[in-house]
Amino acid sequence: MRMTANPPCTTPFFTAPFFTAPFFGRVYLRAGIVLMALSCLALATLAPSAARADESARQYVGDLGDSAIAILGDDTLTPEETETRFRALLLGALDIRRLGLFALGQYARLPTPQQREEYFELLADFIVAVYLNRLSSYSDEKFVVTDSIEKGSKGREVIVSSDIVFSDGTAPLPVQWWLIRDPDAATFKVFDVNVAGIWMAQEQRGTFASQIRNNGGQFEALLDGLRAETRLAQTGAEAG
Amino acid sequence: MVTEEAHDVMRGMGRIMRSGIAVGVMAAVFLTLGACATRPAPADTAAVAAFKEANDPIEPLNRYFFAINNQLLDPLIIKPLAQGYDIVLPRVVKDSIRNFLDNLDTPVILANDLLQGEWGRAGTTLTRFGINTTVGIAGLFDPAERWGYQQHSEDFGQTLAVWGSGEGPYIFLPFLGPSPPRDIAGFVVDRFFDPFTYISFDGDTAFAFARLGAGGIDRRARVLDTLDDIERTSLDYYAAVRSLYRQNRNNSIANGRFDPAALPDISDIDYDFDTDIDAPDAAPNGGAPQTTPPPESLAPAPDAQGNNTIETQPAPASGLGVGT
Numbered sequence: 001m002r003m004t005a006n007p008p009c010t011t012p013f014f015t016a017p018f019f020t021a022p023f024f025g026r027v028y029l030r031a032g033i034v035l036m037a038l039s040c041l042a043l044a045t046l047a048p049s050a051a052r053a054d055e056s057a058r059q060y061v062g063d064l065g066d067s068a069i070a071i072l073g074d075d076t077l078t079p080e081e082t083e084t085r086f087r088a089l090l091l092g093a094l095d096i097r098r099l100g101l102f103a104l105g106q107y108a109r110l111p112t113p114q115q116r117e118e119y120f121e122l123l124a125d126f127i128v129a130v131y132l133n134r135l136s137s138y139s140d141e142k143f144v145v146t147d148s149i150e151k152g153s154k155g156r157e158v159i160v161s162s163d164i165v166f167s168d169g170t171a172p173l174p175v176q177w178w179l180i181r182d183p184d185a186a187t188f189k190v191f192d193v194n195v196a197g198i199w200m201a202q203e204q205r206g207t208f209a210s211q212i213r214n215n216g217g218q219f220e221a222l223l224d225g226l227r228a229e230t231r232l233a234q235t236g237a238e239a240g
Numbered sequence: 241m242v243t244e245e246a247h248d249v250m251r252g253m254g255r256i257m258r259s260g261i262a263v264g265v266m267a268a269v270f271l272t273l274g275a276c277a278t279r280p281a282p283a284d285t286a287a288v289a290a291f292k293e294a295n296d297p298i299e300p301l302n303r304y305f306f307a308i309n310n311q312l313l314d315p316l317i318i319k320p321l322a323q324g325y326d327i328v329l330p331r332v333v334k335d336s337i338r339n340f341l342d343n344l345d346t347p348v349i350l351a352n353d354l355l356q357g358e359w360g361r362a363g364t365t366l367t368r369f370g371i372n373t374t375v376g377i378a379g380l381f382d383p384a385e386r387w388g389y390q391q392h393s394e395d396f397g398q399t400l401a402v403w404g405s406g407e408g409p410y411i412f413l414p415f416l417g418p419s420p421p422r423d424i425a426g427f428v429v430d431r432f433f434d435p436f437t438y439i440s441f442d443g444d445t446a447f448a449f450a451r452l453g454a455g456g457i458d459r460r461a462r463v464l465d466t467l468d469d470i471e472r473t474s475l476d477y478y479a480a481v482r483s484l485y486r487q488n489r490n491n492s493i494a495n496g497r498f499d500p501a502a503l504p505d506i507s508d509i510d511y512d513f514d515t516d517i518d519a520p521d522a523a524p525n526g527g528a529p530q531t532t533p534p535p536e537s538l539a540p541a542p543d544a545q546g547n548n549t550i551e552t553q554p555a556p557a558s559g560l561g562v563g564t
Contacts, residue, residue, distance in 0.1 A: 107290060157506070212292065
């Protein structure tokens with residue numbers, strides 16, 4: 001488990017007693033040292049909560065990965081059932097609203113509210129179709145969470161690293177999960193996933209913006225593209 | 241011998257003429273196809289920001305070359321060769337070819353490791369070369385990997401990025417694929433680091449082309465399924481390849497170090513900007529004149545330049561800000 005350093009314990013509180021000591025004598029020196037010790041103790045009790053939050057993030061990702069592999073690897077399910085369960089898992093975990101608006105990039109304000117809602121629906125279908133397709137081969141693997149790191153200044157985001165370990169000895173596939181804390185439910189939502197070095201939402205961001213820009217800035221073009229692509233991915237899944 | 245020199249001169253002249261013709265053809269294509277992308281109207285701040293983020297000012301020409309590659313060169317020449325290579329050769333042979341080619345790249349990798357100040361990685365490169373050339377029989381095998389010395393690739397394009405250079409506008413070339421200016425400059429400089437530039441086998445360029453060709457086919461064979469999958473599942477294959485190329489380059493440049501601060505900052509972005517469905521439809525980016533400004537309480541106020549966009553920071557995948 002990664003331990004975070006406590007800077008306050010090492011800087012101002014550390015120096016304060018030594019600056020004041022020559023002027024106010026031993027009493028204040030002792031008081032300063034006691035104060036410093038108490039502060040460090042207080043901070044030490046706070047720090048584990050950051051570590052505990054990291055731990056819950058890793059737990060969340062571990063459970064998510066295991067569930068995904070369990071669904072993909074369950075041979076007793078029909079393809080429709082696999083898709084339904086995978087869809088439920090994915091949509092429960094993903095922060096579609098943030099992810100979708102991030103993927104629109106600079107065009108996030110372009111759609112009308114109705115178009116935006118339709119976009120989120122189509123995006124959900126698109127993600128399920130495409131990533132079910134891409135991930136359907138990863139059914140026989142083990143999922144191992146390796147590390148986590150905080151991101152951003154507001155303590156709301158965590159990036160968890162994991163590996164997909166293959167049974168045939170191929171090098172493990174690194175997967176990173178960019179989580180956003182959901183304060184109400186005290187759980188996490190997935191904002192983006194990095195597979196083998198490629199962030200998925202960033203990949204789609206460039207593509208969606210390109211689709212809009214090359215069709216005269218019309219948002220409908222993106223919706224049409226999503227519908228067509230989802231159909232293609234679904235028929236590809238049925239055929240393949 | 242006189243005839244041999246004359247032959248060389250003729251060959252040299254032929255090369256110059258061919259490259260001159262090539263330049264002329266490129267210029268003609270450039271001008272007639274309207275290779276430059278139309279810049280969006282300055283008032284349309286979102287489109288302008290998106291245009292800058294894509295960093296692809298000659299997109300029509302790039303798409304043209306991409307189409308040539310994707311619909312002509314690849315299906316007719318490159319892919320069949322790569323598929324044949326993949327199916328016919330046993331895995332051991334393919335690995336040996338890759339190991340051999342990687343070993344030949346050692347001087348270039350070492351030079352760039354040193355230029356980037358990566359002493360540890362430079363040491364690994366030297367160790368790998370020592371082990372693989374001897375125990376690995378001229379680099380055909382890779383015992384160094386099993387002993388803990390991982391292979392890594394370096395080129396001068398990455399070194400330029402580490403030194404602070406941006407990628408430059410995106411360029412897509414036939415055969416070569418994505419080749420932004422920094423990476424082309426890097427490739428040229430690497431030829432000076434490569435001892436095989438100076439070792440010529442009786443003036444015969446066959447070895448150089450064979451090496452380039454084998455490397456290209458090996459790389460194409462490695463990504464056969466991945467590229468097929470991406471083509472099938474992406475809205476815009478050209479844009480997907482552009483994004484993937486940039487993300488991949490950024491990963492290589494980072495030399496395996498992951499810095500969460502390099503990712504886009506989403507913590508300040510307020511996505512709940514119109515929860516009131518009765519609010520007037522802002523539509524500031526549709527190009528139509530905006531008659532009613534969005535209610536102040538719901539939308540983030542435009543900044544000092546009057547920008548009305550949510551996103552102010554491009555994602556690193558655009559290639560902007562890399563190396564800074």
